[in-house]
Each structure stands twice: as structure tokens, then as C-alpha cells.
Amino acid sequence: MKTELCSFCLKSGILCSSCRSKLKSGEISEIDLKIAQTLFSLEKTYPSLQDIYFHKAVEANRVLAIVVGKGDVARLLSYGGKILRELGKKVGKRIRVLENGVDDRKFLEDLFAPLSIITINKIWIPDDTTQTRVILRKTRRQSPLINVEALKKIAKELRGITIRVEFAD
Numbered sequence: 001m002k003t004e005l006c007s008f009c010l011k012s013g014i015l016c017s018s019c020r021s022k023l024k025s026g027e028i029s030e031i032d033l034k035i036a037q038t039l040f041s042l043e044k045t046y047p048s049l050q051d052i053y054f055h056k057a058v059e060a061n062r063v064l065a066i067v068v069g070k071g072d073v074a075r076l077l078s079y080g081g082k083i084l085r086e087l088g089k090k091v092g093k094r095i096r097v098l099e100n101g102v103d104d105r106k107f108l109e110d111l112f113a114p115l116s117i118i119t120i121n122k123i124w125i126p127d128d129t130t131q132t133r134v135i136l137r138k139t140r141r142q143s144p145l146i147n148v149e150a151l152k153k154i155a156k157e158l159r160g161i162t163i164r165v166e167f168a169d
């Protein structure tokens with residue numbers, strides 16, 4: 001697996017001075033470190049993890065979003081989703097996988113999957129800020145995997161966008 005951390009630190013769990021300063025400056029967070037090491041520990045069982053670029057991880061409520069390289073989602077979902085199940089068990093959270101360097105639409109589609117998005121549009125608020133309105137297709141039963149409040153926080157933290165979620169037929 002590739003990350004901002006060097007492979008020495010990933011393997012040893014002890015941070016070199018370069019990685020330590022990245023942690024200090026906030027370039028890497030404590031969560032990034034924890035998730036990178038957890039994913040690394042799964043590499044032996046799931047070799048396709050070796051090819052994945054792990055960018056960062058963000059937690060909100062009981063949801064953990066991990067951002068990986070473009071095209072890496074399929075690799076993470078290989079082995080019938082076992083990697084994500086194991087990661088979820090280890091960290092005690094539900095996992096969302098997002099891709100780095102994609103546009104807002106793709107980001108939101110991945111964030112809200114398996115729900116489908118009908119429309120995304122920008123709304124201007126009187127205080128001169130904008131919100132991104134996401135209209136999702138109403139499902140008969142609310143998916144237990146979707147925690148709207150947590151996903152809003154994740155969108156804010158990763159993309160700086162304020163989301164308003166609505167459901168429609």
C-alpha cells in the first residue's frame with residue numbers, strides 16, 4: 001500500500017522524523033496513521049492492497065470514510081468485500097470508500113451509495129454562502145448504512161461543501 005507515510009514507518013509502527021513532522025503539521029492525522037497501519041496489516045491476507053494508494057481517513061459519528069486513489073475502489077472491494085468488513089470490524093465503524101481527485105458528483109455518488117442521486121444543485125443562501133442540495137431517490141426502507149448527518153460532516157471535512165439532503169420519488 002502507498003501512503004504519505006514512508007514504508008519504514010508503516011512496517012515498524014515507529015515514526016521517523018520526517019513522518020513525525022508530517023503528523024505534527026497536520027499533513028497526516030492520527031486517524032490516517034491508524035487506518036494506514038490497519039490496512040497495511042491486512043496486506044498479507046489481501047495482496048491487492050499493495051497496489052492501493054491510501055490518501056486519508058475521516059471519522060464522523062460511527063462512519064469512517066477512507067479516501068483512496070482513483071480507480072482503487074475496485075481493488076478494495078475485491079475478495080467479496082472482505083477487506084472492508086475486516087477493516088470495519090477492527091475499527092468498529094461503518095466504512096465508506098471514496099476516490100481522490102474526482103468531481104463533486106462522483107464524490108457524492110460514492111458517499112451516498114447504494115442510494116441513487118436524482119439531482120445535485122447549488123443553492124445560494126442569503127448570507128452569501130452556498131449549499132449543495134442532493135436529492136436522493138426515496139427508498140421504501142431507509143438504508144441502515146446511510147447516516148445522513150455523518151455523511152454531511154464527511155463532505156464538509158473532505159471537500160468543504162455544505163450539503164442539504166432531500167428525498168424524492
Ligand SMILES: [Zn+2]
Nearest residue numbers: 006009016019
Ligand atoms: Zn517515516
